[in-house]
Amino acid sequence: MDLNLSDEQKLLRESAERFVAESYDADHRRKMTNDPLGFSPHVWEQFAELGWLALPIPEEFGGLSGGPIEIGILMEAFGRGLVCEPYVATVVLGAALIERCGSTAQKQASLPKIADGSMKLAFAHSERAARFDLAKIVTSATKSANGWRLTGSKIAVLDGHAADEIIVSAHLHDHHGPSGRIGLFLVPATASGLAISDYPRLGGGRACNIELSDLHLSEDALLGDGNDALPAIEWAVDRAMAALGAEAVGIMQTLLDTTLEYTKIRKQFGRPLSANQVIRHRLADMAIQLDEARSMALRAALKADSAPVERARAASAAKAKIGRCARFVGEQSIQLHGGMGVTEELEVGAYFKRLVAFDTLFGGTAHHYSRHAELGRSTASA
């Protein structure tokens, strides 16, 4: 039992925090909000140079064989500065799905390029009718003479507009009809029959909706051998939730620091706001909830490779709890900044919006409390 950071992990944290503090300021963030790409290709190159894109990729494919803890360290630092590069889409989701589902040839073709920064990915899975149910998609992939034909609509695809290839999930249909299996397809962004409409994402970065209209793909576009990819999707999304939870912790830390500073400086009735017990206790509650969130993000990362039910319960526990803490810390940060907190003139709002986006992404607090409860019941009866 040891939850202390190793020396390498401490170095990673220091370098990530330093990089974010130096490269990310309010001007940069404002520029990115209005940028059609939504992030800086130059920063992405620096990520590659720093080895962060290679972090979780196995060494044999040009990576550093890091794990969820290292990803969490990085993501927390990203949260401190509201980093908007497509790290989750490309590395946390994309690379993980290829590593888990892809054939050796597919891994060889993609993973080294992700590691060196020359390939960006996105994961198109969510659908409007499915809400947060990962199993309930209707996009179909029908076997054709020389490959696959995909039809369907995807929503809330993170950074899909910037991806070189998009991993699309679809129900596999063979000659006999639906197979009951979900497959993952590597779709080049330039494929015909793929229509991407992107939009600025709440809290920074971009996302898109995707239409797949009779999109033709070759046989080898299917990742792996056609086994049901749902367990892999659940695994990858649980990992992404752990990573995003760590990012939310970083965001909350910045909000708490900023709010604390403000309440010390801002004077009303002849004394600083922080001299009022009602304010002090609110800040104490924010610190407590931040600490709880930190514990839950770490826990989800530590259990990211546990057996499926244990992993999924830890991920949902973290998502629900951190979501609830994030809303509290975010909303109270605005409240304690008073009217200025509601304006775009301070950055409190930008950080808050990223927390709201976090809470919504892959299912909100209510969804994950229910998922946790259902998973608990199925283990009890098993």
Next chain:
Amino acid sequence: MDLSFNTEERAFQSEVRSFIAKNLTGEMKRATALTPSVFSDPDIGMAWQRALHGRGWGAPGWPVEYGGPDWTPAQRWIFESECARAGVPNVNVMGVKMVGPVIIGFGSPEQKNFYLPRILSGEDYWCQGYSEPGSGSDLSSLKTRAVRDGDDYIVNGTKIWTTHAHHANRMFALVRTSDGPRQQDGISFILIDMKTPGITTRPILTIGGDHEVNQVFFDDVRVPVANRVGDEGKGWTYGKYLLEFERGSGIASAKLREGLRAITELAESDLTGRAIDSPDIATRISEVEIDIDALEMTELRVLSALQTGQNPGAVSSILKLRNSEIRQAVTRLGVDVIGHDALAVEPMRPLYKLNHEPALPEEMLTLVPEYLNGRAYTIFGGTSEIQRDIIAKMMLGI
């Protein structure tokens, strides 16, 4: 990073398990499960303390030279967790966990030689004389006065919320020996024999129907000056030192988990008409379980820091605060799970020695009293409001 325990720690875990299996009698276990107050009565609690002492585990937090077992923080965590899981008696902490560390830290050699072995063996049973009717959260405003008269102090005043004063043969108390410029000055830490003439004890019944706390009156009570721990007037420092111990050895999550497990079992049983089938109850069980997960993880983070010699600091206030709040959430859930059965009151105590058939199944008997008595968790040992003050001051620097 690694959440799992190493080979030696796992070996220790099985050692603890077999110790418990051998020493925890069915009677102790049942009595503990049927005790809706914080601590087991001495007949149950001290029986367990004697068993622990027999194994050399009577005082896990003490240095080896005074009889501590020299455990690592991880071993202490394993020990506490296994005890909680097994449902061992809740030994009154006033001796081993409260006055013991103060005597070790500040007592004279004579005091150490006399008192420490008697705490370990359970021969002495301690109560705490801190709060007074006029001094709750503002503890250092206390007025109980000890006036020097030769080799004695003469003590006059009253203490309140004195847990198990009706069982204890000794009390450690904060008393005013002089008036300093600050109200924290002039307080001394003394040890009082409860059989001394002039001491009277009045029971206070809590809303759950239990007699656990008391008010104690001192009327010209003679206490030898030799019974003062440390310097005269420095008692506040020693008392605060003790409060840090009271706020938790930082190992509470296992007990909370055990409480939630029992309630979940009830919710899954026909006794409650399968309360768990209501999505509201199922989700609330998850909410509480997740809060326990977070607390456990914070405890383990603190433990890891302790293992490498780091000081966890004001996080002990977070642990105290969250433990007490989650405990209340568990008891609240318990009341809701049993539905209409929450209406039945069983006034007799102890619940494990009833001489009539109670109106409720045994596993439901403690739930309402636990909920009612449990309101005290966020009040004793420094209220939640005081903890928030400490967090604001110590962690946030405001």
